[in-house]
Amino acid sequence: xxxxxxxxxxxxxxxxxxxxxxxxxxxxxxxxxxxxxxxxxxxxxxxxxxxxxxxxxxxxxxxxxxxxxxxxxxxxxxxxxxxxxxxxxxxxxxxxxxxxxxxxxxxxxxxxxxxxxxxxxxxxxxxxxxxxxxxxxxxxxxxxxxxxxxxxxxxxxxxxxxxxxxxxxxxxxxxxxxxxxxxxxxxxxxxxxxxxxxxxxxxxxxxxxxxxxxxxxxxxxxxxxxxxxxxxxxxxxxxxxxxxxxxxxxxxxxxxxxxxxxxxxxxxxxxxxxxxxxxxxxxxxxxxxxxxxxxxxxxxxxxxxxxxxxxxxxxxxxxxxxxxxxxxxxxxxxxxxxxxxxxxxxxxxxxxxxxxxxxxxxxxxxxxxxxxxxxxxxxxxxxxxxxxxxxxxxxxxxxxxxxxxxxxxxxxxxxxxxxxxxxxxxxxxxxxxxxxxxxxxxxxxxxxxxxxxxxxxxxxxxxxxxxxxxxxxxxxxxxxxxxxxxxxxxxxxxxxxxxxxxxxxxxxxxxxxxxxxxxxxxxxxxxxxxxxxxxxxxxxxxxxxxxxxxxxxxxxxxxxxxxxxxxxxxxxxxxxxxxxxxxxxxxxxxxxxxxxxxxxxxxxxxxxxxxxxxxxxxxxxxxxxxxxxxxxxxxxxxxxxxxxxxxxxxxxxxxxxxxxxxxxxxxxxxxxxxxxxxxxxxxxxxxxxxxxxxxxxxxxxxxxxxx
Amino acid sequence: xxxxxxxxxxxxxxxxxxxxxxxxxxxxxxxxxxxxxxxxxxxxxxxxxxxxxxxxxxxxxxxxxxxxxxxxxxxxxxxxxxxxxxxxxxxxxxxxxxxxxxxxxxxxxxxxxxxxxxxxxxxxxxxxxxxxxxxxxxxxxxxxxxxxxxxxxxxxxxxxxxxxxxxxxxxxxxxxxxxxxxxxxxxxxxxxxxxxxxxxxxxxxxxxxxxxxxxxxxxxxxxxxxxxxxxxxxxxxxxxxxxxxxxxxxxxxxxxxxxxxxxxxxxxxxxxx
Numbered sequence: 001x002x003x004x005x006x007x008x009x010x011x012x013x014x015x016x017x018x019x020x021x022x023x024x025x026x027x028x029x030x031x032x033x034x035x036x037x038x039x040x041x042x043x044x045x046x047x048x049x050x051x052x053x054x055x056x057x058x059x060x061x062x063x064x065x066x067x068x069x070x071x072x073x074x075x076x077x078x079x080x081x082x083x084x085x086x087x088x089x090x091x092x093x094x095x096x097x098x099x100x101x102x103x104x105x106x107x108x109x110x111x112x113x114x115x116x117x118x119x120x121x122x123x124x125x126x127x128x129x130x131x132x133x134x135x136x137x138x139x140x141x142x143x144x145x146x147x148x149x150x151x152x153x154x155x156x157x158x159x160x161x162x163x164x165x166x167x168x169x170x171x172x173x174x175x176x177x178x179x180x181x182x183x184x185x186x187x188x189x190x191x192x193x194x195x196x197x198x199x200x201x202x203x204x205x206x207x208x209x210x211x212x213x214x215x216x217x218x219x220x221x222x223x224x225x226x227x228x229x230x231x232x233x234x235x236x237x238x239x240x241x242x243x244x245x246x247x248x249x250x251x252x253x254x255x256x257x258x259x260x261x262x263x264x265x266x267x268x269x270x271x272x273x274x275x276x277x278x279x280x281x282x283x284x285x286x287x288x289x290x291x292x293x294x295x296x297x298x299x300x301x302x303x304x305x306x307x308x309x310x311x312x313x314x315x316x317x318x319x320x321x322x323x324x325x326x327x328x329x330x331x332x333x334x335x336x337x338x339x340x341x342x343x344x345x346x347x348x349x350x351x352x353x354x355x356x357x358x359x360x361x362x363x364x365x366x367x368x369x370x371x372x373x374x375x376x377x378x379x380x381x382x383x384x385x386x387x388x389x390x391x392x393x394x395x396x397x398x399x400x401x402x403x404x405x406x407x408x409x410x411x412x413x414x415x416x417x418x419x420x421x422x423x424x425x426x427x428x429x430x431x432x433x434x435x436x437x438x439x440x441x442x443x444x445x446x447x448x449x450x451x452x453x454x455x456x457x458x459x460x461x462x463x464x465x466x467x468x469x470x471x472x473x474x475x476x477x478x479x480x481x482x483x484x485x486x487x488x489x490x491x492x493x494x495x496x497x498x499x500x501x502x503x504x505x506x507x508x509x510x511x512x513x514x515x516x517x518x519x520x521x522x523x524x525x526x527x528x529x530x531x532x533x534x535x536x537x538x539x540x541x542x543x544x545x546x547x548x549x550x551x552x553x554x555x556x557x558x559x560x561x562x563x564x565x566x567x568x569x570x571x572x573x574x575x576x577x578x579x580x581x582x583x584x585x586x587x588x589x590x591x592x593x594x595x596x597x598x599x600x601x602x603x604x605x606x607x608x609x610x611x612x613x614x615x616x617x618x619x620x621x622x623x624x625x626x627x628x629x630x631x632x633x634x635x636x637x638x639x640x641x642x643x644x645x646x647x648x649x650x651x652x653x654x655x656x657x658x659x660x661x662x663x664x665x666x667x668x669x670x671x672x673x674x675x676x677x678x679x680x681x682x683x684x685x686x687x688x689x690x691x692x693x694x695x696x697x698x699x700x701x702x703x704x705x706x707x
Numbered sequence: 708x709x710x711x712x713x714x715x716x717x718x719x720x721x722x723x724x725x726x727x728x729x730x731x732x733x734x735x736x737x738x739x740x741x742x743x744x745x746x747x748x749x750x751x752x753x754x755x756x757x758x759x760x761x762x763x764x765x766x767x768x769x770x771x772x773x774x775x776x777x778x779x780x781x782x783x784x785x786x787x788x789x790x791x792x793x794x795x796x797x798x799x800x801x802x803x804x805x806x807x808x809x810x811x812x813x814x815x816x817x818x819x820x821x822x823x824x825x826x827x828x829x830x831x832x833x834x835x836x837x838x839x840x841x842x843x844x845x846x847x848x849x850x851x852x853x854x855x856x857x858x859x860x861x862x863x864x865x866x867x868x869x870x871x872x873x874x875x876x877x878x879x880x881x882x883x884x885x886x887x888x889x890x891x892x893x894x895x896x897x898x899x900x901x902x903x904x905x906x907x908x909x910x911x912x913x914x915x916x917x918x919x920x921x922x923x924x925x926x927x928x929x930x931x932x933x934x935x936x937x938x939x940x941x942x943x944x945x946x947x948x949x950x951x952x953x954x955x956x957x958x959x960x961x962x963x964x965x966x967x968x969x970x971x972x973x974x975x976x977x978x979x980x
Binding site: 162164168169269270273274276277278280281285391392393394395396397398399400401402403405407408412414420423424425427428430431432434435436438439453 | 857870872873875878879880881882883884885886887888889890892896897899900901903904907908910911912917938959962963966967968977978979
């Protein structure tokens with residue numbers, strides 16, 4: 001390859017860069033209109049996307065969903081954002097400072113005064129590391145800056161979560177080999193949690209309580225399994241990155257600002273920026289230019305990857321081209337190896353659980369060891385040089401200009417000495433890359449830290465130099481959660497935050513925890529204000545009910561294997577929730593929902609309608625003929641505010657096969673109205689105060705003339 | 708400078724940088740100009756009755772790197788022309804007289820000094836002066852190849868979006884800042900970029916090897932190569948390159964060390980730390 005060709009490469013790249021605005025994102029983050037706390041309110045899976053709404057996935061979610069299909073995991077675990085899993089998070093009725101939206105940060109149970117529902121999908125969590133620093137960070141609503149992620153006193157929860165700060169400057173963990181150690185860490189967290197889930201479900205199933213409270217106990221077990229798979233999904237982000245050719249090389253830099261050697265904060269920010277920009281230049285900026293990128297776009301004999309023991313150097317492709325990866329025969333090698341790695345890892349985790357979410361089916365493809373077989377692919381020298389797309393003279397003419405924006409409030413100025421250092425190192429990279437790509441195009445020296453000698457660029461080391469497990473100090477903490485070490489602080493207590501959010505999954509942990517001590521919870525209800533009382537009651541009832549023995553059966557906590565702290569409900573009280581509410585001084589009332597379907601004809605429709613409640617409890621469904629299923633009656637804490645939301649599902653003709661979705665039409669009946677204690681419209685009822693037992697009826701009528 | 712004239716300058720710089728295809732006379736010979744690699748002191752002239760010549764002792768000291776021998780002290784011009792070198796050992800291919808510098812077979816080591824006497828016949832006893840060049844005729848690396856230099860990159864730069872504050876083309880940006888192309892830059896780093904850009908563009912395995920390209924790069928005429936009108940490499944760089952290559956150093960490592968990482972052959976270039 002001559003450098004005449006290299007200049008041609010440059011030409012293509014520059015044409016590709018035409019649309020880069022001065023404040024452009026460099027990488028494929030998808031939409032980031034409202035980074036930070038606002039973005040954490042989205043359902044993962046509707047962000048980081050490259051297709052038309054509403055059925056597009058972010059690429060990471062799509063790849064994980066494909067892997068779930070291959071792995072034999074229950075298909076329900078691959079559910080999409082239209083039907084997400086939900087967490088009930090007790091928090092504080094307050095807004096995020098400076099952002100003005102309600103906080104979702106898990107608050108101590110003894111002080112929380114409101115509840116938020118957090119929706120998530122397991123495939124969607126594969127996209128999480130591009131928007132949050134950890135699961136705990138997402139659980140906390142991206143409302144705090146994890147240690148090491150601020151570059152100075154002016155950073156806020158928004159700026160420290162801005163994609164450009166995170167991926168642009170601190171995403172060394174998304175490139176090999178740090179991506180491998182990050183994956184290993186999360187995969188092991190997932191396995192550890194999965195094993196705990198199995199112990200929990202085994203304990204439940206061996207308890208006499210299981211015969212009468214199966215759905216309640218299974219709900220806790222399945223939330224535990226979903227938590228384990230969420231950790232695996234986060235880890236799989238890094239496995240997926242390792243299989244995007246733009247990430248198959250060692251970039252320089254670190255996951256926290258503090259690790260960048262510098263003389264002061266400003267110098268540190270500028271060095272991190274320079275490293276991020278050049279790493280992005282090699283990786284590509286197609287997410288913003290919307291034009292083919294030289295490396296991630298693939299489609300070139302120069303863009304190939306090498307894997308020890310693999311008999312050929314296949315064409316490579318990367319970010320924003322998941323569709324080609326999954327469908328184009330040109331990328332079959334990359335696709336099959338990657339999906340085998342991903343599916344094998346998922347299967348390993350799910351097999352370690354009690355598999356309450358469903359049985360494990362047969363796996364397709366080849367079984368791979370995700371740790372030893374799936375991270376040693378590297379981009380070739382020719383691919384790296386193509387990604388760089390510079391020649392030495394142009395490298396020498398590049399100058400780093402700092403900007404002063406709301407996202408970068410510091411007003412930094414690049415010192416002449418640093419500017420010269422950057423240009424000098426850029427020339428070195430470019431000359432080296434040009435020579436290596438011309439003389440040894442099929443080797444992988446550049447990807448293995450050989451871009452610079454001695455592996456340092458603008459003072460930052462190649463990422464293998466600081467590759468601990470995990471490489472980032474803000475990774476989720478070691479299990480168990482919430483743990484008893486008390487290492488957390490009020491400002492940074494990630495183990496406790498995650499446990500609070502997944503509190504059903506952590507039923508054992510909260511059976512013997514000062515935060516959920518029954519007497520203290522009861523005391524809090526007694527002292528609560530009128531405003532706080534409903535949530536205080538709900539929390540008290542939730543946790544006390546787990547400790548309550550009724551009908552001569554063990555408590556949930558005893559069934560979970562925690563014998564301490566349980567007590568027996570008074571004679572005559574047979575309902576666990578009612579008994580707990582009574583203990584807490586809250587009591588409860590029933591809400592019973594009826595669904596009437598009028599003018600039913602003989603023809604079967606696919607329509608299945610119904611309502612679910614907030615707080616959870618009612619999941620009442622009716623088919624087109626008015627046959628009722630699900631939970632149509634539930635107990636709610638005295639004084640709580642209940643609202644019913646319309647739900648619908650596809651009928652039998654549609655099934656769960658999404659490929660049929662477009663062909664599946666249904667004709668809904670008309671909503672006639674509410675009767676009984678409820679008012680409202682088709683979509684939701686008005687708020688209903690549960691100060692007594694309530695009955696509501698939703699009526700639907702098929703149009704006259706419907707066959 | 709307004710935008711139009713500024714960019715005109717950019718175009719000029721890059722066009723010139725990209726069109727460097729000069730064939731250099733010195734490179735066609737088997738000798739390499741190592742003048743900048745020696746420290747040279749000349750004594751005053753002493754009239755020698757026995758030879759009827761005006762003699763001067765020239766002392767050459769090796770600098771940072773060794774210079775392979777044999778070494779010649781070439782008189783490239785005498786003013787007035789009526790004065791001639793009387794103890795010439797021969798002439799160069801282009802007819803310049805020279806004397807041999809008495810160095811060992813290994814050449815002139817760094818820090819080593821040698822002296823040579825030059826004798827001028829000056830029948831009219833006029834005031835005169837001369838220019839000189841120190842040439843090394845050690846074992847050569849590579850062969851001379853003809854290469855027209857890399858193509859210009861103007862059209863692409865012109866198409867890049869501009870930073871509203873600086874007016875410069877933006878190559879890639881983040882919220883905190885961006886890398887912009889300041890084609891008006893002319894300093895030692897751009898000199899390194901232009902030189903190495905020429906060499907890497909020249910490289911074409913099987914046709915033009917790296918040694919060939921390093922040897923054939925246009926030679927800078929001044930000690931401020933970044934101000935020269937076309938891409939060039941200081942003669943000292945190839946001399947160092949050749950020495951290292953002859954010592955067995957691999958070609959890529961040599962080029963990176965001599966031309967980029969150390970870079971002491973480029974005037975005022977600080978190199979990489």
